[in-house]
Amino acid sequence: DAKTTQPNSMESNEEEPVHLPCNHSTISGTDYIHWYRQLPSQGPEYVIHGLTSNVNNRMASLAIAEDRKSSTLILHRATLRDAAVYYCIRSNTGNQFYFGTGTSLTVIP
Amino acid sequence: DTGVSQNPRHKITKRGQNVTFRCDPISEHNRLYWYRQTLGQGPEFLTYFQNEAQLEKSRLLSDRFSAERPKGSFSTLEIQRTEQGDSAMYLCASSSRHPGSEKLFFGSGTQLSVL
Numbered sequence: 001d002a003k004t005t006q007p008n009s010m011e012s013n014e015e016e017p018v019h020l021p022c023n024h025s026t027i028s029g030t031d032y033i034h035w036y037r038q039l040p041s042q043g044p045e046y047v048i049h050g051l052t053s054n055v056n057n058r059m060a061s062l063a064i065a066e067d068r069k070s071s072t073l074i075l076h077r078a079t080l081r082d083a084a085v086y087y088c089i090r091s092n093t094g095n096q097f098y099f100g101t102g103t104s105l106t107v108i109p
Numbered sequence: 110d111t112g113v114s115q116n117p118r119h120k121i122t123k124r125g126q127n128v129t130f131r132c133d134p135i136s137e138h139n140r141l142y143w144y145r146q147t148l149g150q151g152p153e154f155l156t157y158f159q160n161e162a163q164l165e166k167s168r169l170l171s172d173r174f175s176a177e178r179p180k181g182s183f184s185t186l187e188i189q190r191t192e193q194g195d196s197a198m199y200l201c202a203s204s205s206r207h208p209g210s211e212k213l214f215f216g217s218g219t220q221l222s223v224l
Binding site: 036043045046096101 | 113142144149150151152153154157165200202211212213214215216217218
């Protein structure tokens with residue numbers, strides 16, 4: 001039970017920002033929001049995670065809605081290497097990481 | 110940090126045969142996970158270990174599947190009497206213990222094809 005909802009696919013032009021949305025309307029107060037991405041023929045790769053506040057790292061930014069029922073992964077400048085399937089996941093103590101079907105991101109040169 | 114290592118990368122077997130996969134996690138990680146992924150789907154949780162203890166198993170893990178993690182280091186996943194429906198990518202991941210906020214580090218997986 002993934003408990004998150006994402007669009008099946010999105011497209012972006014190279015070097016433009018990308019906003020990948022995720023809905024998690026039944027999130028509990030202790031659930032973290034994680035994002036992973038998976039390149040073809042590879043295992044998933046950690047991107048970013050957060051609890052309540054917006055988070056930034058070298059790969060991306062995570063914007064979490066004030067009510068925490070949705071979040072957005074932001075890639076500031078898409079490159080061809082960012083073409084992947086992006087998974088939004090809820091997790092907390094004792095819960096496992098349940099992946100949904102994710103969003104397949106296509107980057108157009 | 111050499112990452113999570115999985116062997117073999119590919120396995121082709123005939124229906125009814127037994128197969129075993131190995132996962133070597135990052136050395137200081139005490140949690141180890143197994144996932145299965147079929148084409149077009151996200152990874153599905155199978156089971157996880159904390160040190161040598163197997164703490165949770167998914168309903169997906171039928172009695173033909175068994176996983177072990179002796180001494181809390183590497184892990185093996187065995188599938189007995191393989192079926193064509195077992196064909197999938199089997200992924201292993203490890204993490205250190207920071208519940209909820211832990212990061213999973215995945216291996217590149219073992220691709221199983223059952224003929």
